Amino acid sequence: MSNTITATDARAKLYNLLSQVNTSHSPVTITGKSGNAVLVSEDDWNAVMETVALHAVPGLVEDINAGRDESIDTTPLTW
Incomplete structure (x- = not known):
């Protein structure tokens, strides 16, 4: 299951998110005004x-x- 976070929150937590996706192998969806992206x-x-x-x-x-x-x-x- 994918976690979802706003782009603003992702910017503030980038290093933690990098660690999280590498440890859990669970993608993180980053939502933004111009579209969404997925961090894996x-x-x-x-x-x-x-x-x-x-x-x-x-x-x-x-x-x-x-x-x-x-x-x-x-x-x-x-x-």
Whole structure:
């Protein structure tokens, strides 16, 4: 669930908000007169962008889902 804060409050609490989104991995919505924005950690943003990039590859999601249902042969290792 996302927290919501005004731009004025976000400005005053910026360093705390940075810590919060990096610790909790929960986005913060910042509301303003000209529109809203969302503050997320860099790690979370990179994960979102990677997911978007993977979904942009035609057929990749379908191939991954098909691979989940496909059994593979295994050979036991004797150590």
